[in-house]
Amino acid sequence: MSSGIVFEQVSKSFPVREERGARNGRTRKGGSADFAAVRDVSLEIAAGEFLAVVGPSGCGKSTLLDLLGGLAEPTSGRVLVDGKPVRGPGLDRGVVFQQYALLPWRTAQANVEFGLEAKRVPRRERRERAREYLSLVGLDGFADRYPHELSGGMKQRVAIARSLAFDPGVLLMDEPFAALDAQTRESLQEELLRIWQRTGKTVVFITHGIDEAVYLGERVAVLTARPGRVKEIVTVDLPGRGDADGDVRSSPEFAHHRHEIWSLLRDESAARPGAPAARTESEAVHV
Known part of the structure; x- marks a missing residue:
């Protein structure tokens, strides 16, 4: 089961305190001002779609x-999610963060069961579903391990399994592979596509990462x-993406889309105060 998403002219600002100056080495505080994070974002994401989002820091x-x-x-x-306004966190959306956010006193299986407990799923069903999703992310045989006994890639697999286990329509992922080494990151990218x-x-x-987004x-x-x-x-069209026997990252199509996105980001990166534009694509692999 998947859900469609709509952003309708969404803006978000945060109040901040203004600095009005200093006297005798002391900073005088002024009134409040608004810090605009996003403005007038309109975007539709189809049910079952995989959308990557990139932009300057x-x-x-x-x-x-x-x-x-x-x-x-x-x-x-x-x-809106499935036509209903988002009014707070909900079990229709699973979240995977860059930091694994696992409970250190729980085993991998017990971490995966956490969301199922909130849905009051019976214990036996929780146990079966947790093992099913640990198997889905390639962690057969690790159900009884604690987070400190797992590698970074394994911890992120547990986090993904936990988010999938309570069957959300939407999976939200905030730079989940950023802290991993290159080989583990590519392995988990392939696993996520599967x-x-x-x-x-x-x-x-x-x-x-532009390459990751493409x-x-x-x-x-x-x-x-x-x-x-x-x-x-x-729109990214990559024949053979996710094929373990292929090398889609070396394909002309991959290079084309990579260059297209780099070109779009080049001027935006230059617009950041104190941040010169990347002169080459290799300088802009991460933006």
């Missing part, structure tokens, strides 16, 4: 995910510099 990528997850409220506009193809979930994936996303939403707006949506 500080452009509001994570803010959009917080709004979709119900962890923050829009200043204006609406966020899981997505098998489950049909709607996935919104935030990343700083490899994973059916479409890539490119945001402007702060305040973040949708600059362009790039």
